[in-house]
Amino acid sequence: MGRSPCCEKVGLKKGPWTPEEDQKLLAYIEEHGHGSWRALPANAGLQRCGKSCRLRWTNYLRPDIKRGKFSVQEEQTIIQLHALLGNRWSAIAAHLPKRTDNEIKNYWNTHLRKRLAKMGIDPVTHKPKTDTLFSGDGQTKHAANLSHMAQWESARLEAEARLVRQSKLRSSNTFHDPSPELRVVPSSSCFQGVWNGRLPAASGDGAMSMAGIGGADLDSPTSTLSYSENQRSQIGDNNSTAFIGNSSVSCDNIETSMSLTSELAMPVDSSWATPEKLRPNSDNGDFIQTFTDLLLGNSATATGGHQSFTEGCGESDSGGRGGGGGGGSENGSEYLEDNKNYWNSILNLVNSSPIDFTIF
DNA sequence: AACCAAGTCAACCGCGTCGAA
């Protein structure tokens, strides 16, 4: 019984990396690329297992990593994507250039999750813990639709993950490639294209190319990917149907929409999620707005009124604690006020930059 | 100054998936 260890553990160093080790790893990868992670430590003269080297590289040493405080926009993106994708950190990280999945995961667990919980929002479902907002028939229906949305999204995610994996593979293979025309896409801008909601004419063979991520400040090379028959069949074979709103969308459409993005792939840079770049289609905008609101528990769009979500949460929060009088010290209320403003700003951003789905 | 609790984050572990043989 038991699984064989990923590598020979005897004599291998564990724990924090020293600057010397970092230097060795960095120098080796810069000169040779990482190639086989398993073989890398021996070649680079490191007493580490390949897994540890890969982790150190991807989470810390990679040159295209941004460290430091998350911007409001990044937070907004994380919340949105987490509502859609759940704990799929690598998929979320694919939409946050220069951030690693580990970093996003940590940030979620240490900051965002707690903040949401504090506001009375279930960080898993992204709905207010008191389910009153969803008590009406219409809301229940929306919630049910949302669930189907999530399933559909999950299916799409699988396809995207494969693409990301492929692109990463190519990225590693061409790390030293001096040829500027052989470029690699480190992320799934195709997916983003779908989100951005502009569909070009259909491409015949389903081949999909993706423009490079990074733009000016990201030196990762870009490349062209082929959307393999295998991948297509994996999506196409899934005949499940997701019901979204009043319409149903089969996975064939997913395949179509993904293949259709070949011509619209746009550069991804750190500002890809800005409202300007997330312009909705006029037809889809309302739905996406509603969807985003539902995800975030904001009933304003769905009900036609406009109510600050955080205000609602504030009420539910204090109510949930049985506070009665709103309680708290002055500092506490100041904090709550700040918090409210902060989250309102995030949610306003969310609401002003609805994610768009082109399949509808 | 010392202690403790809470927060943060780099790193590890185990499992699932993929592709090659």
Next chain:
DNA sequence: TTTCGACGCGGTTGACTTGGT
């Protein structure tokens, strides 16, 4: 079709830092 090695992902751990008493 099966097996196996390699990789990547997500959950968890533990060392370190910070803030409060």
